[in-house]
Amino acid sequence: MTKEPNKISVGVVGAGVIGRRVVGAVRLQPDMALAGVADVAADWRIAMLAKDGVRLFAASSQASQTLPDAGLDVAGSLEDLIAASDVIVDCTPKGIGAKNADIYRSAGKPFIVQGGEKHDVAGHSFVAEATYGSAFGRDATRVVSCNTTSIVRTLGALKRAGLLKKARGTLMRRATDPWESHLGGIMNTLVPEPTIPSHQGPDARHVDPELDVVTIAIKIPETLAHLHSWYVELNRPATKEEVLDAFAASPRILLIDGDSGLSALNSVKEAMAMEGRPNADLYEVALWSNILAVDGTELCYNYMVDNQAIVIPETIDAIRALASSEEQPEVSMRLTNKALGIGADELRL
């Protein structure tokens, strides 16, 4: 397969909830081209990608049978996709990326895994605003989980403004993804995560070891998004305006006004649909400016994390960090934001 000149050739392994969104986002970047997708599934999800012109590769010997049996054209094996790619984005279910890492390393190809994998799989954890620079030119990185991404974005904004001392958060986690809610999830109950801290707080310190952050998580019976409630101790008394300015300085945090009617997860998703976002995806952390309170050094706020969407811009930036000559995080993030329509300036809200 011939590569498009001057474009980063991206191979995606595992095209489920995250992988198919990465496919869509890669295709919108001016400096990237999609080499194809390798998967083991051969159902409607993969058939729809094929109809969109995505080249399919069989990620297992069984898939090399089941894909053609389902009437789908197969361009080659996982190894063929790796050979045709400058960088691999592994979006397989938790634990499989760790096994695939050896294959990518043996092929000498840089790769990205997602937040279901442990930090050690890549030896580096990625959130663009914090660790683009240390990812630049590496052989691998891990885009941290959706909740962890939101924590680093928000606490990072407070830290850059010189305000952050320590943060304690309660994370209400959606039970399962919408498309598979008939297969699992919970109903008519709330389930506290069995350990304190939940993994997201410690995991945020893989990105920024200076963060003093503890998280507690609860699984809740809905599928739209996560909702976080934070108590933050500031290192000096601040005003509400100072705190809002600190958050507003990041284009990947969207201040929303509950008094305008955007008062819940579902209304924010509907607004994203009206914005014309694919899948009504909310790439930003949506933080309620009207439900934020500052009292001296005490700060409390709530925000929404669209778990299916928030890691997509980070993954695009991680591709540039590993496989392009762009060393400046701001340049990559601007390109990504523009291509995906991210940030208050890009929205009608």
Ligand SMILES: NC(=O)C1=CN([C@@H]2O[C@H](COP(=O)(O)OP(=O)(O)OC[C@H]3O[C@@H](n4cnc5c(N)ncnc54)[C@H](OP(=O)(O)O)[C@@H]3O)[C@@H](O)[C@H]2O)C=CC1
């Ligand atoms: N879902 C979410 O909200 C978020 C997920 N993440 C992380 O992203 C990663 C992917 O999650 P998600 O998109 O939800 O997963 P999905 O289950 O939606 O998609 C995974 C895809 O990979 C396929 N697959 C399974 N095994 C292999 C294999 N060996 N080789 C190639 N493809 C394979 C699956 O096929 P099949 O279905 O047939 O098994 C499926 O098509 C995980 O690390 C997860 O923790 C991060 C942030 C948010």
Ligand SMILES: O=C(OP(=O)(O)O)[C@H](O)COP(=O)(O)O
């Ligand atoms: O990465 C996520 O959340 P997390 O930050 O709680 O690990 C995604 O919402 C996936 O979570 P899941 O492990 O419930 O599928």
